[in-house]
Amino acid sequence: MSILSILAPIVPEVSEPAVLGAHLPVTLSDGRTVEHANLDYAATAPCLEAAALAVTELLPWYGSVHRGAGAVSRRCTLAYEQARETITDFVGARADDHVIFTRNTTDALNLLARAIPAGTTVVGWAGEHHANLLPWARTVRLPVPKSALDAQRALTAALAQQSGSVLVAVTGASNVTGEVWPIEALAEIAHAAGARIVVDAAQLAPHRPVSLAASGIDYLALSGHKLYAPFGVGILAGRADWLDAAEPYLAGGGATVSVGDATDDVCWQVGPARHEAGTPNLIGAVALAAACTEIASCDRDALAIRERALLRRLRSGLDDILGVVELRIFPADHDRVGIVSFAIAGVEAARVSEFLAARHGIGVRDGLFCAHPLARHLIDAASRRSGEQFDTHAVRASIGLGTTVEHVDRLLAAVRELVRSQN
Numbered sequence: 017m018s019i020l021s022i023l024a025p026i027v028p029e030v031s032e033p034a035v036l037g038a039h040l041p042v043t044l045s046d047g048r049t050v051e052h053a054n055l056d057y058a059a060t061a062p063c064l065e066a067a068a069l070a071v072t073e074l075l076p077w078y079g080s081v082h083r084g085a086g087a088v089s090r091r092c093t094l095a096y097e098q099a100r101e102t103i104t105d106f107v108g109a110r111a112d113d114h115v116i117f118t119r120n121t122t123d124a125l126n127l128l129a130r131a132i133p134a135g136t137t138v139v140g141w142a143g144e145h146h147a148n149l150l151p152w153a154r155t156v157r158l159p160v161p162k163s164a165l166d167a168q169r170a171l172t173a174a175l176a177q178q179s180g181s182v183l184v185a186v187t188g189a190s191n192v193t194g195e196v197w198p199i200e201a202l203a204e205i206a207h208a209a210g211a212r213i214v215v216d217a218a219q220l221a222p223h224r225p226v227s228l229a230a231s232g233i234d235y236l237a238l239s240g241h242k243l244y245a246p247f248g249v250g251i252l253a254g255r256a257d258w259l260d261a262a263e264p265y266l267a268g269g270g271a272t273v274s275v276g277d278a279t280d281d282v283c284w285q286v287g288p289a290r291h292e293a294g295t296p297n298l299i300g301a302v303a304l305a306a307a308c309t310e311i312a313s314c315d316r317d318a319l320a321i322r323e324r325a326l327l328r329r330l331r332s333g334l335d336d337i338l339g340v341v342e343l344r345i346f347p348a349d350h351d352r353v354g355i356v357s358f359a360i361a362g363v364e365a366a367r368v369s370e371f372l373a374a375r376h377g378i379g380v381r382d383g384l385f386c387a388h389p390l391a392r393h394l395i396d397a398a399s400r401r402s403g404e405q406f407d408t409h410a411v412r413a414s415i416g417l418g419t420t421v422e423h424v425d426r427l428l429a430a431v432r433e434l435v436r437s438q439n
Contacts, residue, residue: 027325027421030318033310035062035418042377050377053423058355058414059381064244070306071299081296096298099305106308107253108227115253116288121218122147124237124252131262133181139174140185142389148185148216160393163346164198175209182211188220192387193344194355203232218242223353245307249300260286268293323354333428341402343394354415361404368411376430381412
């Protein structure tokens with residue numbers, strides 16, 4: 017029995033915000049019906065009831081945002097800007113930061129990539145999601161670190177070799193392993209070298225409070241569909257100067273103050289509107305704000321304690337199954353959110369996920385999780401560590417609001433069954 021298994025606590029009962037689809041019936045391959053066990057939160061979280069209610073209440077009033085004179089337009093404009101204020105508070109933005117609505121984290125980071133000063137070098141790690149790996153034009157890619165301290169040392173050394181404008185790009189929590197990165201320490205290192213830092217908070221924000229002001233980070237991106245508001249919205253929040261100096265992300269109505277007769281006679285907005293051309297996603301903004309309000313009103317410490325107990329139950333259970341190995345960047349006891357990726361010796365990842373779904377009504381993710389360099393590196397490392405041969409892809413189970421002990425135990429029982437069937 018593993019150390020984790022010995023220490024695994026009873027999962028405490030905590031009052032959680034309600035999510036839609038918590039008791040969905042699904043049909044198994046043998047014709048039986050069971051309640052779906054959704055363990056794919058890292059890809060897309062279910063919708064909070066509060067977010068759905070906010071949308072339902074607004075829909076009869078749905079209309080244009082900004083510049084409309086009618087009652088419907090005025091109400092929608094107010095709802096849109098109030099949503100921005102709510103989200104500004106949720107991410108701890110500074111008084112002079114902008115909060116810009118985007119489609120998702122990927123869109124937000126691409127917006128920032130377009131806004132950084134010409135010639136800016138972006139320093140990041142091979143451990144990033146593609147959203148924080150691919151948008152940057154001029155990059156220094158550091159190898160996957162072995163510890164948080166290793167990441168800090170590598171960044172210090174890399175920044176000492178740079179000059180001019182530099183941006184550090186890092187995840188808040190890995191979408192492959194759930195491990196939390198030392199963003200406050202990395203921000204200090206970046207600022208000491210005259211650099212700025214952007215954090216991909218897509219996986220961190222649903223699990224932990226995140227604050228621009230408290231952490232010292234310069235920019236933050238997140239997605240509504242990870243934060244229980246799946247209505248096609250995300251945000252980029254951060255320092256205004258680069259954003260106001262950049263060309264608009266999209267050219268079009270709403271981003272302009274005035275347009276003259278000459279093709280180059282355009283006066284662009286300053287502020288969030290500069291990068292929000294076109295009719296905005298009002299429904300997405302309102303849903304995300306409602307989700308932020310609901311989550312912020314909870315006892316987040318209690319939610320985190322419950323998540324850690326579920327996570328330890330999941331990890332210790334997997335650790336006790338012969339031939340199963342967890343993927344990780346840092347040491348096994350490093351802080352993490354509710355994400356676990358694993359591989360089973362001699363079994364393809366796609367077969368694992370299909371078996372879990374068809375035979376046990378469990379939803380997980382298989383693949384390389386849009387973090388191909390990292391996932392391949394970790395699978396190879398797991399193979400070397402265990403001496404086993406694994407598939408080129410992995411399985412990811414992720415938890416959140418609405419995850420139960422039964423969901424975790426069902427997954428563990430199913431994995432044990434699959435492993436036994438191989439012997």
